[in-house]
Amino acid sequence: MDLRDLLVKWEAPEASSALDERVYAAFKRSARSRSNFWIPFAAAAAGGVVVAGLWMRRPVEIEMDSAVVSSPAGVTAETELNVTGFVPITNGKIVVVRKAEN
């Protein structure tokens, strides 16, 4: 008898339906986890946009009391601007004054 004729006498059994169920479940799990893969990144990106928006809308305090300005010659000059008690005019009128013709 030929070797191959003998070998075919040893048949493999059929795989069970339990294998099909296990592999199918693994397939569904894998597909689900892949479709959810971008959710953390999308959430992080959305959070970043919100934080950036809040940062840009933050109140800005400007100190205008004094400033030290250094000149190129190394001489420092201190200027002072005190706006305490400053009240803007309410009924300001713009008057255009023609330059005197001579």
Next chain:
Amino acid sequence: MTDGELVEKVRGGDEAAFQTLYGSYRDPLFRFAYRLTGSGVDAEDLVHDCFVGLFRGGFDERRGALRTYMYAAVRNLARKHFRDTGREELNSDLEISIEEGPLDGLLSREIAEEVRSAVGALPLLQREVLVLAEYEELSLEEIARIVGADVGAVKSRLHRARVGLRKLLVASMKGSA
């Protein structure tokens, strides 16, 4: 559709692609795993793990065909299984379907058992190439890619496997006669 496109569709959750792919590889991989381990239960575990690896993105089309990737994955999983269990010989849960008369069935079962024992007695490197060549009818080039050896080494292992198998079968037939 290329192997890579099919796998990508499966990974994207395409049911039809999954059915195509699973239907193509389920039985050949199970047979291969069964003849390596001798156990239906172990073979199912190996096939399951092989598909899980595929779903996780283990396949790269540039490195070879899907068929050789799948067989190689089962082979590597089987080797890991043997390392973990510390044994390479076949399990003894012989499962043979009997579709003949009682006497023919008995004879077939005896021959199948002799063949199973002889194949199981081969060293793993010889057993895997024998199973891939004789049962799965893969080419020497495909087997070489699967087992990670050159074609010359595969030919040599296959020759030694056939010689060894003949000796074992002749000895067992004489012993049972």
